[in-house]
Amino acid sequence: MTDPDVVTAVKASYAGIHMDVPLDVIVRRGRRLRARRRVPGLAGAAGTVAALVLAVAALVPGSGRTTVPGRSTGTQRPAAWTVVSQGGSVRVALQWPGVRDVAGLQDRLRADGIPARVARIGYLRPPLNVPGCRVFRDWSAGSGGISYALWRKIFYGPHTGQQSSHAFWVYRSAIPRGLGVLVDIYYDGTFGLYVVKASPQCTGT
Amino acid sequence: MNQEQADFAEFYAGSRDDCLRTVLATVRDADKAQDLVAEAFARAWASWREVSRHPAPRAWVVRTALNLSVSSWRRHRRELPLNDHDAPACGPASSLAETELTAVLQRLPARQRQVVALRIFLDLDTAQTAEVLGIAPGTVTAHLTRALTALRTEFAAYASEGIHHD
Numbered sequence: 001m002t003d004p005d006v007v008t009a010v011k012a013s014y015a016g017i018h019m020d021v022p023l024d025v026i027v028r029r030g031r032r033l034r035a036r037r038r039v040p041g042l043a044g045a046a047g048t049v050a051a052l053v054l055a056v057a058a059l060v061p062g063s064g065r066t067t068v069p070g071r072s073t074g075t076q077r078p079a080a081w082t083v084v085s086q087g088g089s090v091r092v093a094l095q096w097p098g099v100r101d102v103a104g105l106q107d108r109l110r111a112d113g114i115p116a117r118v119a120r121i122g123y124l125r126p127p128l129n130v131p132g133c134r135v136f137r138d139w140s141a142g143s144g145g146i147s148y149a150l151w152r153k154i155f156y157g158p159h160t161g162q163q164s165s166h167a168f169w170v171y172r173s174a175i176p177r178g179l180g181v182l183v184d185i186y187y188d189g190t191f192g193l194y195v196v197k198a199s200p201q202c203t204g205t
Numbered sequence: 206m207n208q209e210q211a212d213f214a215e216f217y218a219g220s221r222d223d224c225l226r227t228v229l230a231t232v233r234d235a236d237k238a239q240d241l242v243a244e245a246f247a248r249a250w251a252s253w254r255e256v257s258r259h260p261a262p263r264a265w266v267v268r269t270a271l272n273l274s275v276s277s278w279r280r281h282r283r284e285l286p287l288n289d290h291d292a293p294a295c296g297p298a299s300s301l302a303e304t305e306l307t308a309v310l311q312r313l314p315a316r317q318r319q320v321v322a323l324r325i326f327l328d329l330d331t332a333q334t335a336e337v338l339g340i341a342p343g344t345v346t347a348h349l350t351r352a353l354t355a356l357r358t359e360f361a362a363y364a365s366e367g368i369h370h371d
Contacts, residue, residue, distance in 0.1 A: 001357045001360060001361050001364075003353055003357075005357075005360075006353055006356045006357050006360060007325050009356070009360045010310055010321065010325050010356065011326070012371075013307045013309065013310065014226040014229070014230075014307060014310075014326070017222070017225060017226050017229060017235070018221075018222050018225070019221035019222055019239060019242060019243075020239065021221075021239065021242075021243040021246075023214055025243070026217060026243060026246045026247050026250060026251055027210065027213070027247075029243075029244070029247035030246075030247040030248070030249070030251040030253075031250075031251075033248060033250075033251035034251045037251070055350060061224075110334055111321030120236060122239070122240050123239065123240055123243040124245075133274060134230060151209075169290045173330070186240075
Protein backbone atom coordinates (compact mmCIF):
# COMPACT_ATOMS: atom_id res chain seq x y z
CA MET A 1 0.00 0.00 0.00
CA THR A 2 1.51 3.32 -1.11
CA ASP A 3 1.15 6.70 0.58
CA PRO A 4 -1.40 7.89 -2.02
CA ASP A 5 -3.40 4.72 -1.29
CA VAL A 6 -3.38 5.59 2.41
CA VAL A 7 -4.52 9.15 1.67
CA THR A 8 -7.32 7.80 -0.52
CA ALA A 9 -8.38 5.35 2.19
CA VAL A 10 -8.44 8.04 4.90
CA LYS A 11 -10.47 10.36 2.67
CA ALA A 12 -12.87 7.55 1.84
CA SER A 13 -13.32 6.66 5.50
CA TYR A 14 -14.56 10.19 6.29
CA ALA A 15 -16.53 10.69 3.08
CA GLY A 16 -19.85 10.15 4.84
CA ILE A 17 -19.27 12.91 7.39
CA HIS A 18 -20.94 16.19 6.52
CA MET A 19 -21.57 19.51 8.21
CA ASP A 20 -25.32 19.90 8.77
CA VAL A 21 -25.48 23.44 10.10
CA PRO A 22 -27.22 25.70 7.56
CA LEU A 23 -25.45 28.81 6.33
CA ASP A 24 -28.10 31.17 7.69
CA VAL A 25 -27.54 29.85 11.23
CA ILE A 26 -23.83 30.60 10.91
CA VAL A 27 -24.47 34.04 9.45
CA ARG A 28 -26.94 34.98 12.20
CA ARG A 29 -24.48 33.92 14.88
CA GLY A 30 -21.68 35.82 13.12
CA ARG A 31 -23.81 38.95 13.03
CA ARG A 32 -24.44 38.69 16.76
CA LEU A 33 -20.70 38.39 17.33
CA ARG A 34 -20.09 41.48 15.21
CA ALA A 35 -22.75 43.40 17.09
CA ARG A 36 -21.18 42.51 20.41
CA ARG A 37 -17.83 43.78 19.22
CA ARG A 38 -19.42 47.11 18.46
CA VAL A 39 -20.67 47.47 22.04
CA PRO A 40 -17.81 48.70 24.26
CA GLY A 41 -17.30 46.57 27.31
CA LEU A 42 -19.07 43.55 25.94
CA ALA A 43 -16.44 42.52 23.46
CA GLY A 44 -14.22 40.80 25.94
CA ALA A 45 -17.00 39.37 27.98
CA ALA A 46 -19.07 37.57 25.45
CA GLY A 47 -17.21 35.61 22.87
CA THR A 48 -17.71 31.95 23.42
CA VAL A 49 -20.41 29.48 22.77
CA ALA A 50 -20.30 28.46 26.39
CA ALA A 51 -21.02 32.00 27.39
CA LEU A 52 -24.06 31.94 25.16
CA VAL A 53 -25.32 28.81 26.82
CA LEU A 54 -24.58 30.02 30.31
CA ALA A 55 -26.41 33.24 29.58
CA VAL A 56 -29.46 31.32 28.47
CA ALA A 57 -29.31 29.02 31.46
CA ALA A 58 -29.08 32.09 33.65
CA LEU A 59 -32.51 33.17 32.44
CA VAL A 60 -33.83 30.76 35.00
CA PRO A 61 -32.40 31.70 38.41
CA GLY A 62 -30.33 28.89 39.89
CA SER A 63 -31.02 26.72 36.91
CA GLY A 64 -28.35 24.23 37.90
CA ARG A 65 -26.07 24.67 34.95
CA THR A 66 -22.73 23.18 35.73
CA THR A 67 -19.67 21.60 34.26
CA VAL A 68 -17.90 18.32 34.65
CA PRO A 69 -14.23 17.42 34.71
CA GLY A 70 -11.99 16.07 32.05
CA ARG A 71 -10.70 12.58 32.44
CA SER A 72 -8.15 10.61 30.49
CA THR A 73 -10.07 8.16 28.38
CA GLY A 74 -7.30 5.95 27.04
CA THR A 75 -8.64 3.70 24.37
CA GLN A 76 -11.95 3.07 26.14
CA ARG A 77 -14.85 5.42 25.72
CA PRO A 78 -16.25 6.41 29.10
CA ALA A 79 -19.94 6.45 29.75
CA ALA A 80 -21.68 9.67 28.90
CA TRP A 81 -23.44 9.71 32.25
CA THR A 82 -24.12 7.80 35.44
CA VAL A 83 -27.50 7.61 37.15
CA VAL A 84 -27.82 6.58 40.79
CA SER A 85 -31.25 6.17 42.39
CA GLN A 86 -31.22 7.23 46.04
CA GLY A 87 -34.62 6.80 47.68
CA GLY A 88 -36.95 9.34 46.17
CA SER A 89 -34.26 11.05 44.18
CA VAL A 90 -32.14 10.32 41.18
CA ARG A 91 -28.61 11.63 40.95
CA VAL A 92 -27.19 12.16 37.47
CA ALA A 93 -23.47 12.68 36.89
CA LEU A 94 -22.35 13.79 33.46
CA GLN A 95 -19.04 12.81 31.99
CA TRP A 96 -16.77 15.09 30.04
CA PRO A 97 -15.45 15.28 27.37
CA GLY A 98 -18.44 14.74 25.20
CA VAL A 99 -21.81 14.22 26.79
CA ARG A 100 -23.03 11.40 24.67
CA ASP A 101 -26.11 9.23 24.47
CA VAL A 102 -28.65 11.76 25.65
CA ALA A 103 -31.39 9.41 24.44
CA GLY A 104 -30.05 6.70 26.74
CA LEU A 105 -30.09 9.11 29.68
CA GLN A 106 -33.64 10.10 28.83
CA ASP A 107 -34.73 6.44 28.72
CA ARG A 108 -33.02 5.78 32.04
CA LEU A 109 -34.74 8.71 33.77
CA ARG A 110 -38.10 7.65 32.38
CA ALA A 111 -37.48 4.10 33.54
CA ASP A 112 -36.92 5.56 37.01
CA GLY A 113 -40.39 7.08 36.88
CA ILE A 114 -39.39 10.62 35.91
CA PRO A 115 -41.25 12.25 33.03
CA ALA A 116 -38.12 13.54 31.39
CA ARG A 117 -36.81 15.00 28.21
CA VAL A 118 -33.07 15.18 27.69
CA ALA A 119 -31.93 17.27 24.74
CA ARG A 120 -28.69 18.54 23.35
CA ILE A 121 -28.19 22.23 22.83
CA GLY A 122 -26.29 22.97 19.69
CA TYR A 123 -26.23 24.98 16.53
CA LEU A 124 -29.14 22.99 15.19
CA ARG A 125 -31.22 23.41 18.33
CA PRO A 126 -31.09 26.55 20.45
CA PRO A 127 -31.64 26.20 24.21
CA LEU A 128 -35.24 25.77 25.42
CA ASN A 129 -36.49 25.22 21.90
CA VAL A 130 -37.44 21.57 22.16
CA PRO A 131 -40.04 20.39 19.65
CA GLY A 132 -43.18 19.16 21.38
CA CYS A 133 -42.26 20.62 24.75
CA ARG A 134 -43.79 23.54 26.62
CA VAL A 135 -41.06 24.87 28.87
CA PHE A 136 -41.94 26.97 31.92
CA ARG A 137 -39.57 29.90 31.68
CA ASP A 138 -40.72 32.16 34.47
CA TRP A 139 -41.62 31.97 38.11
CA SER A 140 -45.04 33.59 37.93
CA ALA A 141 -47.22 30.64 38.81
CA GLY A 142 -50.37 32.65 38.19
CA SER A 143 -49.62 33.38 34.54
CA GLY A 144 -48.84 29.92 33.33
CA GLY A 145 -45.36 29.70 34.85
CA ILE A 146 -44.20 27.71 37.83
CA SER A 147 -43.02 28.88 41.21
CA TYR A 148 -39.35 29.01 42.04
CA ALA A 149 -40.15 27.02 45.19
CA LEU A 150 -41.47 24.17 43.08
CA TRP A 151 -38.43 24.25 40.82
CA ARG A 152 -36.20 24.05 43.90
CA LYS A 153 -38.20 21.13 45.33
CA ILE A 154 -37.83 19.19 42.09
CA PHE A 155 -34.13 19.79 41.54
CA TYR A 156 -32.78 20.57 45.01
CA GLY A 157 -35.04 18.64 47.38
CA PRO A 158 -33.68 19.04 50.91
CA HIS A 159 -30.39 20.50 49.69
CA THR A 160 -29.85 24.10 50.57
CA GLY A 161 -26.62 24.86 48.71
CA GLN A 162 -25.74 24.81 45.07
CA GLN A 163 -26.12 21.74 42.96
CA SER A 164 -22.90 19.83 42.50
CA SER A 165 -20.55 21.24 39.91
CA HIS A 166 -20.67 17.99 37.94
CA ALA A 167 -24.03 16.41 38.71
CA PHE A 168 -27.63 17.17 39.48
CA TRP A 169 -30.53 15.64 41.35
CA VAL A 170 -34.15 15.14 40.39
CA TYR A 171 -36.66 14.51 43.19
CA ARG A 172 -39.30 12.26 41.71
CA SER A 173 -41.97 12.77 44.35
CA ALA A 174 -41.73 16.56 44.03
CA ILE A 175 -42.86 16.53 40.41
CA PRO A 176 -46.58 17.36 40.30
CA ARG A 177 -48.84 15.31 38.09
CA GLY A 178 -48.85 16.77 34.57
CA LEU A 179 -45.35 18.19 34.80
CA GLY A 180 -41.96 16.83 33.85
CA VAL A 181 -38.34 17.88 33.60
CA LEU A 182 -36.16 19.03 30.74
CA VAL A 183 -32.41 18.61 30.90
CA ASP A 184 -30.69 20.74 28.27
CA ILE A 185 -27.10 19.66 27.70
CA TYR A 186 -24.38 21.40 25.77
CA TYR A 187 -21.51 19.41 24.33
CA ASP A 188 -19.05 20.57 26.98
CA GLY A 189 -21.14 19.36 29.90
CA THR A 190 -22.88 22.64 30.64
CA PHE A 191 -26.52 21.99 31.37
CA GLY A 192 -29.75 23.66 32.35
CA LEU A 193 -32.64 22.16 34.31
CA TYR A 194 -36.19 23.17 33.52
CA VAL A 195 -39.75 22.19 34.29
CA VAL A 196 -41.98 21.31 31.36
CA LYS A 197 -45.57 20.30 30.77
CA ALA A 198 -45.64 16.51 30.58
CA SER A 199 -46.91 15.10 27.33
CA PRO A 200 -46.30 12.00 25.23
CA GLN A 201 -44.42 14.13 22.69
CA CYS A 202 -42.21 15.81 25.26
CA THR A 203 -41.68 13.55 28.23
CA GLY A 204 -43.12 10.25 27.05
CA THR A 205 -46.13 10.29 29.36
CA MET B 206 -27.20 38.65 -0.55
CA ASN B 207 -24.33 41.11 -0.98
CA GLN B 208 -20.96 40.22 -2.46
CA GLU B 209 -19.30 39.78 0.91
CA GLN B 210 -21.91 37.29 2.06
CA ALA B 211 -21.85 35.54 -1.30
CA ASP B 212 -18.10 35.07 -0.94
CA PHE B 213 -18.55 33.69 2.55
CA ALA B 214 -21.35 31.38 1.40
CA GLU B 215 -19.09 29.99 -1.27
CA PHE B 216 -16.29 29.53 1.24
CA TYR B 217 -18.63 27.80 3.69
CA ALA B 218 -20.07 25.46 1.06
CA GLY B 219 -16.65 24.49 -0.19
CA SER B 220 -14.90 24.14 3.15
CA ARG B 221 -17.33 23.04 5.82
CA ASP B 222 -17.09 19.28 5.33
CA ASP B 223 -13.30 19.23 5.19
CA CYS B 224 -13.04 21.48 8.24
CA LEU B 225 -15.47 19.25 10.11
CA ARG B 226 -13.53 16.12 9.19
CA THR B 227 -10.28 17.73 10.29
CA VAL B 228 -11.66 18.80 13.66
CA LEU B 229 -13.48 15.50 14.11
CA ALA B 230 -10.20 13.66 13.70
CA THR B 231 -8.94 15.59 16.71
CA VAL B 232 -11.90 15.81 19.09
CA ARG B 233 -13.45 12.43 18.16
CA ASP B 234 -17.01 13.47 18.95
CA ALA B 235 -19.19 14.34 15.98
CA ASP B 236 -21.65 16.60 17.82
CA LYS B 237 -18.90 18.50 19.57
CA ALA B 238 -16.90 18.80 16.34
CA GLN B 239 -19.93 20.16 14.53
CA ASP B 240 -20.56 22.81 17.18
CA LEU B 241 -16.91 23.81 17.32
CA VAL B 242 -16.67 24.16 13.55
CA ALA B 243 -19.97 26.04 13.38
CA GLU B 244 -18.76 28.50 15.99
CA ALA B 245 -15.45 28.87 14.16
CA PHE B 246 -17.25 29.63 10.89
CA ALA B 247 -19.46 32.14 12.69
CA ARG B 248 -16.33 33.86 13.95
CA ALA B 249 -14.89 33.72 10.46
CA TRP B 250 -17.99 35.49 9.19
CA ALA B 251 -17.80 38.04 12.00
CA SER B 252 -14.22 38.80 10.92
CA TRP B 253 -14.67 38.02 7.26
CA ARG B 254 -12.73 41.02 5.98
CA GLU B 255 -9.63 39.76 7.76
CA VAL B 256 -10.24 36.03 7.30
CA SER B 257 -10.94 36.34 3.58
CA ARG B 258 -7.47 37.82 3.17
CA HIS B 259 -5.85 35.11 5.27
CA PRO B 260 -3.47 32.94 3.21
CA ALA B 261 -5.30 29.77 4.37
CA PRO B 262 -8.81 30.64 5.57
CA ARG B 263 -9.75 26.99 6.09
CA ALA B 264 -6.76 26.58 8.37
CA TRP B 265 -7.94 29.68 10.26
CA VAL B 266 -11.32 28.02 10.83
CA VAL B 267 -9.76 24.76 12.02
CA ARG B 268 -7.31 26.59 14.28
CA THR B 269 -10.17 28.57 15.80
CA ALA B 270 -12.24 25.42 16.34
CA LEU B 271 -9.31 23.65 18.00
CA ASN B 272 -8.64 26.69 20.20
CA LEU B 273 -12.28 26.66 21.30
CA SER B 274 -11.93 22.99 22.14
CA VAL B 275 -8.82 23.65 24.22
CA SER B 276 -10.52 26.53 26.02
CA SER B 277 -13.38 24.23 26.91
CA TRP B 278 -10.97 21.59 28.20
CA ARG B 279 -9.12 24.13 30.32
CA ARG B 280 -12.35 25.29 31.89
CA HIS B 281 -13.30 21.76 32.84
CA ARG B 282 -9.86 20.77 34.05
CA ARG B 283 -10.32 23.09 37.00
CA GLU B 284 -13.42 21.24 38.19
CA LEU B 285 -13.36 18.66 40.94
CA PRO B 286 -13.09 14.99 39.94
CA LEU B 287 -16.11 12.75 40.09
CA ASN B 288 -16.71 10.72 43.21
CA ASP B 289 -16.00 7.01 43.11
CA HIS B 290 -19.62 6.04 42.74
CA ASP B 291 -19.78 8.05 39.57
CA ALA B 292 -17.22 5.81 37.93
CA PRO B 293 -18.24 5.34 34.34
CA ALA B 294 -20.02 2.27 33.13
CA CYS B 295 -19.61 1.13 29.58
CA GLY B 296 -21.67 3.57 27.53
CA PRO B 297 -22.59 3.57 23.90
CA ALA B 298 -20.61 5.57 21.42
CA SER B 299 -21.68 9.02 20.32
CA SER B 300 -23.52 9.80 17.15
CA LEU B 301 -20.14 9.86 15.47
CA ALA B 302 -20.37 7.99 12.23
CA GLU B 303 -17.70 5.70 13.47
CA THR B 304 -16.78 2.94 11.11
CA GLU B 305 -13.85 0.60 11.38
CA LEU B 306 -12.09 2.77 8.86
CA THR B 307 -12.56 6.03 10.75
CA ALA B 308 -11.51 4.18 13.89
CA VAL B 309 -8.18 3.41 12.23
CA LEU B 310 -7.32 7.11 12.10
CA GLN B 311 -8.68 7.71 15.56
CA ARG B 312 -6.39 5.15 17.10
CA LEU B 313 -3.40 7.29 16.20
CA PRO B 314 -1.91 9.61 18.85
CA ALA B 315 -3.57 13.03 18.90
CA ARG B 316 -0.77 14.97 17.23
CA GLN B 317 -0.45 12.42 14.43
CA ARG B 318 -4.21 12.59 13.84
CA GLN B 319 -4.05 16.37 13.63
CA VAL B 320 -1.17 16.33 11.18
CA VAL B 321 -2.81 13.73 8.97
CA ALA B 322 -6.14 15.53 9.01
CA LEU B 323 -4.62 18.90 8.14
CA ARG B 324 -2.51 17.43 5.38
CA ILE B 325 -5.16 15.16 3.89
CA PHE B 326 -8.46 16.98 4.40
CA LEU B 327 -7.24 20.56 4.06
CA ASP B 328 -4.31 19.89 1.72
CA LEU B 329 -2.04 22.10 3.82
CA ASP B 330 1.67 21.90 3.19
CA THR B 331 4.21 21.20 5.90
CA ALA B 332 4.82 24.85 6.75
CA GLN B 333 1.10 25.68 6.99
CA THR B 334 0.45 22.58 9.10
CA ALA B 335 3.28 23.56 11.42
CA GLU B 336 1.85 27.06 11.76
CA VAL B 337 -1.65 25.84 12.57
CA LEU B 338 -0.39 23.41 15.20
CA GLY B 339 2.33 25.68 16.54
CA ILE B 340 5.09 23.10 16.05
CA ALA B 341 8.25 22.91 13.97
CA PRO B 342 8.02 21.81 10.32
CA GLY B 343 10.42 18.95 11.06
CA THR B 344 8.08 17.72 13.77
CA VAL B 345 5.21 17.77 11.29
CA THR B 346 7.22 15.62 8.89
CA ALA B 347 8.13 13.17 11.65
CA HIS B 348 4.52 12.85 12.82
CA LEU B 349 3.30 12.42 9.25
CA THR B 350 5.83 9.71 8.50
CA ARG B 351 4.92 7.77 11.63
CA ALA B 352 1.22 8.22 11.02
CA LEU B 353 1.38 7.04 7.40
CA THR B 354 3.39 4.01 8.45
CA ALA B 355 0.84 3.12 11.11
CA LEU B 356 -2.09 3.75 8.78
CA ARG B 357 -0.53 1.68 6.02
CA THR B 358 -0.22 -1.26 8.40
CA GLU B 359 -3.75 -0.83 9.76
CA PHE B 360 -5.39 -0.42 6.39
CA ALA B 361 -3.48 -3.39 4.97
CA ALA B 362 -4.63 -5.53 7.91
CA TYR B 363 -8.19 -4.29 7.47
CA ALA B 364 -8.10 -5.08 3.76
CA SER B 365 -6.71 -8.56 4.27
CA GLU B 366 -9.29 -9.29 7.00
CA GLY B 367 -12.05 -8.18 4.67
CA ILE B 368 -10.82 -10.48 1.95
CA HIS B 369 -10.45 -13.30 4.43
CA HIS B 370 -14.01 -12.91 5.71
CA ASP B 371 -15.41 -12.82 2.21
